[in-house]
Amino acid sequence: MREYLLAAGGDVQVGEHLKWQVLGLAINADTVLSTAIAAVIVLGFGLYLAAKSKAKVPSGLQLAFESVTDQVERQVESNMGIRTAPFVVPLAISLFFFILIANWLSLVPHAFEHYVAPPTADVNLTFALSFFVIILVHVTGIRVNGKHYFRHFIEPYPVLLPLLVIEELVKPITLALRLFGNILAGTVMVGVLSLIPALASWLPISAWKLFDLFIGALQALIFALLTILYFGFATGSQDAEAAH
Amino acid sequence: MTSYNLAAAGGGGGNFLVPNATFFAELLIFLIVLGVIWRYVVPPVKRSMGERQEMIRQQIQESQQASKRLAEAEARYSAALAEARVEAAKIRETARADAQEIKDEMRQQAEQEVARIRERGDEQLATQREQVVRELRSELGKLAVTLAGRIVGESVADDARRAGTVDRFLDELQGMAAPESVPEQAKADGSVPVPNGRRKR
Numbered sequence: 228m229r230e231y232l233l234a235a236g237g238d239v240q241v242g243e244h245l246k247w248q249v250l251g252l253a254i255n256a257d258t259v260l261s262t263a264i265a266a267v268i269v270l271g272f273g274l275y276l277a278a279k280s281k282a283k284v285p286s287g288l289q290l291a292f293e294s295v296t297d298q299v300e301r302q303v304e305s306n307m308g309i310r311t312a313p314f315v316v317p318l319a320i321s322l323f324f325f326i327l328i329a330n331w332l333s334l335v336p337h338a339f340e341h342y343v344a345p346p347t348a349d350v351n352l353t354f355a356l357s358f359f360v361i362i363l364v365h366v367t368g369i370r371v372n373g374k375h376y377f378r379h380f381i382e383p384y385p386v387l388l389p390l391l392v393i394e395e396l397v398k399p400i401t402l403a404l405r406l407f408g409n410i411l412a413g414t415v416m417v418g419v420l421s422l423i424p425a426l427a428s429w430l431p432i433s434a435w436k437l438f439d440l441f442i443g444a445l446q447a448l449i450f451a452l453l454t455i456l457y458f459g460f461a462t463g464s465q466d467a468e469a470a471h
Numbered sequence: 472m473t474s475y476n477l478a479a480a481g482g483g484g485g486n487f488l489v490p491n492a493t494f495f496a497e498l499l500i501f502l503i504v505l506g507v508i509w510r511y512v513v514p515p516v517k518r519s520m521g522e523r524q525e526m527i528r529q530q531i532q533e534s535q536q537a538s539k540r541l542a543e544a545e546a547r548y549s550a551a552l553a554e555a556r557v558e559a560a561k562i563r564e565t566a567r568a569d570a571q572e573i574k575d576e577m578r579q580q581a582e583q584e585v586a587r588i589r590e591r592g593d594e595q596l597a598t599q600r601e602q603v604v605r606e607l608r609s610e611l612g613k614l615a616v617t618l619a620g621r622i623v624g625e626s627v628a629d630d631a632r633r634a635g636t637v638d639r640f641l642d643e644l645q646g647m648a649a650p651e652s653v654p655e656q657a658k659a660d661g662s663v664p665v666p667n668g669r670r671k672r
Contacts, residue, residue: 244493249492252491252492253491253492253493254491254492254493254496255491255493258493258497259493259496259497259500262496262497262500262501263500266500266501266503266504269504269508270504270507270508273507273508273511273512274507274511274512276512276516277511277512277515277516280515280516280518280519280520281515281519285523292516293520296520314509317508317509317513318505321504321505321508321509325501325504346497349487349493349497350487350488350489350490351490351491351493351494351496351497352493352497352501354490354494355490355494355495355497355498355501356497356501358498359498359501359502404488
């Protein structure tokens with residue numbers, strides 16, 4: 228267990244996690260726990276929606292969910308055509324709500340943050356999501372376009388091949404680190420603010436947590452949107468092919 | 472006051488930017504979430520959303536049909552109204568013409584009736600007058616003769632002379648009263664002055 232000391236005399240630590248040793252591998256226990264909490268919340272929400280879906284008159288929650296769904300469907304439709312990869316819609320929606328709930332775990336009072344920190348402030352979750360998404364993007368691209376899919380590495384000029392390869396390699400890393408950085412910054416900020424004596428710190432901390440609420444929603448949206456865009460890029464070259 | 476020890480993290484196995492085995496646990500959790508959503512949440516939600524959209528589409532269609540029917544009914548109504556107005560005007564016109572005709576006819580009939588009645592009245596009057604004249608001629612002659620005979624004591628048994636005297640007398644009377652009895656006049660012997668108008672006839 229290592230400590231990254233940010234402020235001498237304080238206890239703001241970055242990247243410190245409770246560890247479990249499983250089969251000789253270190254596992255961040257707090258991240259796993261809070262991810263599980265986020266998963267339970269998301270699944271509860273989803274199953275509630277599924278159970279309520281028979282109602283003729285939709286509840287407010289259903290309407291909110293459906294407006295998100297409409298938005299996502301429109302995005303997918305405009306980027307790649309919804310028929311090309313219909314699973315992208317539920318994937319993007321699941322990613323959005325899962326990341327949203329995970330980010331909003333930062334609202335848990337500061338006193339509990341050693342147990343329930345937003346799991347997206349740990350690269351393990353964000354990398355897991357981004358690699359999963361990017362691998363799925365490449366698989367979908369190959370399945371939709373066949374061997375033509377690889378042509379986009381040498382278009383418009385073969386000289387650009389190294390750059391385009393790097394671009395593809397960088398995609399999952401940027402996708403993961405963008406989310407991670409934003410959420411981690413929020414938690415660090417709260418940690419720093421909590422060094423202020425408690426009598427005065429409640430106001431800036433509350434303000435910052437409200438801001439975190441906004442950042443969390445924004446980052447979830449960005450992650451889902453980029454997922455759709457990447458799927459669009461990967462499957463869209465077929466249209467370019469047909470246009471030629 | 473601040474000492475950043477982040478650089479120190481570069482060595483060893485614990486850079487927080489590098490994922491560790493937690494990666495797989497996180498991936499597993501997310502896959503479970505995705506699997507459960509895919510299996511249990513997506514189908515019913517998709518179905519119900521589809522049903523609701525279908526329902527809304529149907530309702531919109533129905534309302535469009537209803538408004539179309541309403542417009543049709545309104546058009547039919549106004550057409551019928553216009554037709555009825557035309558019909559009413561026609562009927563009124565016909566009725567007015569009929570009334571005029573009936574009035575004219577009745578007036579004509581009445582006039583004819585009046586004329587007929589007047590004619591008959593005239594005829595009756597003429598007949599009565601003639602009768603009266605005839606009666607008077609016989610009665611009045613006798614009475615006058617009797618009276619004259621009595622007064623003058625003269626015997627007037629001679630019929631011919633008597634008739635001449637009476638006739639003359641009556642003609643005078645007639646000349647004063649009625650110019651109609653021409654035949655009587657023609658019979659007269661002309662000693663009595665006769666108005667000019669009668670001759671011309």
